[in-house]
Amino acid sequence: MIHFTLFVRTLIVGIGLIGFSPVALAAQPSTSETGQMTESPLVRECEIDKDAESCMAMAIRTFEGRETPQNNELARLFAAKACEGELMSGCSFLGAFLQDGLGGPQDVKGAAALYRRACYNDYKGACYNLGQLLYNNQSDDPEDLAEARKMFAMGCEAGIPDSCNNQAVMLKFGEGGESDLATARSLFAQACDAKRVDACANSGYMMMIGEGGPKQVEMASQHLQTACDLGSMTGCDNLGVVLLNGLAGAKDPLEAERLFTKACDGGEANACLNLGGMLYNGVTADADPSAARKRFLTGCERGSLEACGFLAKMAFDGEGGDTDRVMARQIYADLCHKFSVSESCVLLSVIIENGQGGPKDPAASMRALENGCELGDKNACLFRDHRKAN
Structure with missing residues (x-):
């Protein structure tokens, strides 16, 4: 039973220190707030000498709480002074405060303006941050996605691996422009070389199934192994698929079972499906329907529709546990009507027609067939x- 996990549609979340139209700043700090800081050479250089680098250093120091109490309001103020001094890293950093509402009021439009200013003045980390902001705060304007894709491309060209991963996701799904699978695959591989976990999982998947280029299963195995080692349960699951079926050489069902177990326990629904299949079919030991049913249940609860189908069948037949036709009927109903799994509609119709797991209902039985058709x-x-x- 081969089941490939669905593509990992992941954009790295979060902004950071990678980020002058009027913006909302925090109130000026009081004398008591800054009294202990006025002796700092950095403060004097920032306030008196108007040295933007010193202002930025103080912004980071007060934000992180290094050698001074942590204070978001002061950090935001120092970042603003750095930006006023034309230090683009300060503008990007200030944008992060405005975006998240740290140290003062939230101002998403102001944050975007700051990121945009820094990006087009050669601070490419701000391009990445702007792409994140536009993608994660999508408006109804398709130009937002187009600009996000452009920003990720600029960040990627500047050597930011996470930006390459995000650009690849948008290229893969045709967001913000036409789909380009070949370039997406190349960018995932590039980001994987920099040990970006989701990029490795995505690159390995595309190479494994031959999407965006020829199948390269041996290389796919290496990328999936990297993803798995870095904590991607999707990577572990798909590596298990490779090993179970010998796609890159000799089969290794024991290692596949170990990987499926790790990934299922780690929250990957598809791995629970695959592990359940191995346990049900007795691939590495005697068949264990009870253990298989438990894994199908976990996979179903986590969103694997196939696992739900196997669980319904086992519950209906009383395999691996008690007979529970009420559960089976409900699962088939959800699969048919909520999730559009056509083959479940026929099963549901028969169950309802025979009054199993609930009352007979010819109209509901017919509706299931109509939907399946x-x-x-x-x-x-x-x-x-x-x-x-008839």
Whole structure:
């Protein structure tokens, strides 16, 4: 049973110190707030000499609480002074305070303006930050996505691996412009070389299935191994698929089972599906329907529709545990009507028609067939037409 995990659609979340139209600043600090800081050479150089680098150093120091109490208001003020001194890292840093509302009121538009200013003045970390802001605060204007994609491209060209990963995600899904699978694959590989975990998982997946270029399963295994080692449960799951099926050489079902177990316990629904399949079929030991059913249950709860289908079947038949046709009927109903899994509609129709797990309901049974037929299931269409004829 081969199941490839769905693509990891991940943009790195968060901004950071990578980031003058009028902006909302914190109030000026009181004398008591700054009394102990006035003796600092950095403060004097910032306040008196108007040295932007010193202002930036104080912004970082007060933000991190190094050698002075942590104070977001002061950090925001010093960042503003650095920006006023035309230090673009200060403008980007100030943008981060405005974006998150740290040390003063939140001002997302002001943050965007600061990032944009710093980006176009060659501080490329701000390009990445602006891309994050635009992508994560999507408006109805498609130009936001187009600009986000452009910003990630600029950040990637400047050597920011996370920006390359994010650009690749947008290229993969055609967000902010046309889809470009080949370039997406290349950028994921580039970001993976810099040990970006999701990029390695995505690169390995595309190489494994031959998306955006030829299949390169051996290289895919290396990238998936890196992703797994760095904590990607998706990477562990897909590496398990490679090893279980011998896609890159010899099969190693024991290692595959270990990886599926690790990934399932780590929250990867598809790994629970794969582990359940191994346990059900007795791939590495005697078949264990009870353990398989538990893994299918976990996978279903975490969003694997296939795991839900196997769980429903086992619950209906009383396999690996008690018979629970009420549960089976409900799962099939959800799969058919909520998640558009066409083959579940026929099963649901039969269960309802026979009054299993609930009352007989010919109308509901017919609705299940109608839905299955609309979803493209030929058997559902045949059964529906047969019932109508009779």
